[in-house]
Amino acid sequence: MANEKNEWGSNISFLLAMIGSAVGLGNIWRFPYVLYSNGGGAFYIPYITAVLILGIPFLILEYGVGYNFKSSFPKAIRSISKKWEYLGWFLPVAIFMILVYYISILGWDGFYVILSAFKGWGADPNNYFTNTFLQSTESVSGIATIVPIIAISILAGWFILWFISHRNLEDGIGRVSKALVPLLFIIMIGIVIFSLTLSGAGIGLSQLFNPDWSLLGDFNIWMAAFGQIIFSLSLGMCIAFTYASYAQDDSDLVSNVLYVALANCGFENFAAIGVFSILGYMSLQSGVAVPDLVTQGTGLVFIVYPEVFNVLGGIANIIGPLFFFTVYLAGITSVLALLEPVSVSIQNKFGWTRNKTVTVLCIVGGACSMIYATAMGSYILG
Numbered sequence: 372m373a374n375e376k377n378e379w380g381s382n383i384s385f386l387l388a389m390i391g392s393a394v395g396l397g398n399i400w401r402f403p404y405v406l407y408s409n410g411g412g413a414f415y416i417p418y419i420t421a422v423l424i425l426g427i428p429f430l431i432l433e434y435g436v437g438y439n440f441k442s443s444f445p446k447a448i449r450s451i452s453k454k455w456e457y458l459g460w461f462l463p464v465a466i467f468m469i470l471v472y473y474i475s476i477l478g479w480d481g482f483y484v485i486l487s488a489f490k491g492w493g494a495d496p497n498n499y500f501t502n503t504f505l506q507s508t509e510s511v512s513g514i515a516t517i518v519p520i521i522a523i524s525i526l527a528g529w530f531i532l533w534f535i536s537h538r539n540l541e542d543g544i545g546r547v548s549k550a551l552v553p554l555l556f557i558i559m560i561g562i563v564i565f566s567l568t569l570s571g572a573g574i575g576l577s578q579l580f581n582p583d584w585s586l587l588g589d590f591n592i593w594m595a596a597f598g599q600i601i602f603s604l605s606l607g608m609c610i611a612f613t614y615a616s617y618a619q620d621d622s623d624l625v626s627n628v629l630y631v632a633l634a635n636c637g638f639e640n641f642a643a644i645g646v647f648s649i650l651g652y653m654s655l656q657s658g659v660a661v662p663d664l665v666t667q668g669t670g671l672v673f674i675v676y677p678e679v680f681n682v683l684g685g686i687a688n689i690i691g692p693l694f695f696f697t698v699y700l701a702g703i704t705s706v707l708a709l710l711e712p713v714s715v716s717i718q719n720k721f722g723w724t725r726n727k728t729v730t731v732l733c734i735v736g737g738a739c740s741m742i743y744a745t746a747m748g749s750y751i752l753g
Contacts, residue, residue, distance in 0.1 A: 377540045377617050377715060377725070384545035385618050386627050387552045390634045391704030392610050394555065396476065397602055398639035399698055403579070403646040404667035405599050409592045412582030417596035426600040427632050430611055434624040437615035443716040444609040462609045463713035470709035471736050472752050474532065475743035476669065477702035478524035479504075480695055483673065487680065487691030496677035500669075505749045513747035522744035526737055532706050533733040536714065537726045540617060544707050555700040556638065558693055563641055565690060566648035575651025578661040579643060603635055610708045613715055646671070653679045672698060710736075 379385040406414050440447035445459030482504070486492060492499040501507050506518050535543045566572060586592050605611065615624065647661070653675075654661045666675055676694065680687035710732060717728045743752050 377718075379617050379619060380541035380545055382619065382622050382627070384541060384549060385614060385622060386630055387548040388544055388704075388708070389611065389614055389627065389631045391548045391552045391555075392614065392708030393604050393631055393635040394552070394638050395701050395705035396473075396698065398635070399642045399646070399701060400669075400671045401667050402599060402603065402639040403643035404665060404671070405595055406640075406643050407579050407647070407665055409595045410583045410586035411578075412580040413584050413587055414592065414596065416587060417593045418599070421593075421596040421600040422632060422636060425597055426604050426606070427628055429606045430604060430628045430632065431625055433606070433609075433611040434615040434618075434628055437609075437612035438618050438622070438624055441616050443616070443719040444612055444712060445716050446719045447612075460716065463716045466608055466610070466709050467713040467732070467736065470706055471740045472743060473702070473709060474528045474706050474736070475521075475525050475740050475748070475752060477699065477706060478521060478526075478528045479669075479673065480698050480702060481527060482520060482524045483677075484692055484695040484699055487677070487695050488688060490677070490680060490687065490691070492677045494681065496681070497674045500673045500677075501749075506746045507749045508746045509750045511747065513750075514742070514745045516746040517741070517744055518746060518748070521748065522741060525740050525744055528706070529733050529737040529740070531703065532710060533729055535703075536707060536710055536733075537729040539725060544711070547707070548704065551700050551704055555697060555704070556634075558697045558700070559638065559641060559645070562690065562694060562697065563645035563648070565686075566645045566652075569648060569652040571652040571655030572648035573651065574654055575647035575649070575661055576644065578651070578665075579647040603639060604632065605708070609712045613712045614708070616715075649679050650675070653682065656682045 379388070406418075436447070440450065442450070443459075444462055445456055448459030449456035492504075504518075505521070506516070507513075535547050537543070601607070618624070650661055650664050653659070653664055664675060672695075677691075680691045683690065710729070714725070714728050714732060717723055717732070718725060723731075742748060745751075
């Protein structure tokens with residue numbers, strides 16, 4: 372057995388850590404696009420349906436199973452049948468592989484927190500991001516070229532992850548979650564309130580929420596809603612299983628599930644309001660229609676938003692860093708959760724201390740993620 376007992380110091384630590392694991396980059400750069408491109412206001416019917424019949428029940432199930440076994444996922448599988456233990460390792464290892472590229476994107480954003488203070492991307496954010504920052508190429512020879520600033524930003528992310536996670540559970544993830552998750556919501560609320568004051572905000576919101584009821588008969592929209600809930604709440608990734616295994620005996624799991632689902636859905640819808648309010652402002656200022664501005668993923672965060680900040684004026688020197696810092700906070704709370712399943716699995720299996728386990732994983736992960744610090748890195752990641 373590992374030398375330390377992994378347990379939350381309080382229910383609020385468990386709750387905020389779970390909210391932090393659910394609220395990530397996808398809530399900011401994926402959900403607004405999914406909502407807009409799948410019927411706008413009409414999308415809420417399949418969306419709410421997905422929350423009620425998949426999201427909440429599955430989270431209750433995953434919490435309950437993790438709470439019952441009080442162990443890592445592989446150890447839980449072993450307790451059911453020793454011969455199937457190896458199957459239990461597939462999920463934590465897969466989640467760790469996701470972490471390796473997820474933290475690379477987080478590194479990009481970390482650099483943009485600094486860059487946004489003086490709009491260092493210049494007049495052409497697309498060219499800067501692709502050619503100057505990423506030095507992107509599809510040529511195989513690019514894998515031999517390390518881009519120093521990306522390597523540094525990625526390794527900084529791994530250091531932050533190690534610094535928080537190598538401590539005992541409550542002093543590390545628990546304490547940080549209690550600080551970062553409320554701060555994340557406060558800053559996002561401030562950004563959204565500001566975005567609603569911009570001229571043209573109504574243009575973006577009308578585009579976002581305008582319902583296309585005819586699309587409700589399209590199976591793909593229902594698939595998009597259920598897919599969003601799976602993606603957004605990280606269902607079946609054994610993160611909820613792992614965090615619930617640390618819960619105290621008197622934890623109210625069902626209430627916690629409802630709070631997590633409400634916070635996650637509330638955050639991504641609030642983020643959508645902010646994103647489209649700002650896109651509406653951009654549309655009014657540039658004369659480009661909102662549909663031509665709408666994108667998702669890195670294109671929204673690292674290209675469209677810098678273009679918006681370029682026309683926003685001096686206030687962008689404040690809003691820009693706050694926006695990228697918000698994205699960074701959302702990413703940090705998520706990477707903490709992505710590391711935990713494989714970390715506790717190794718601790719349970721080999722009896723390593725938490726400090727040793729996290730240190731080794733961060734060194735291995737940092738080395739693996741260097742492939743994304745090459746000139747071919749963004750192509751491989753894509």
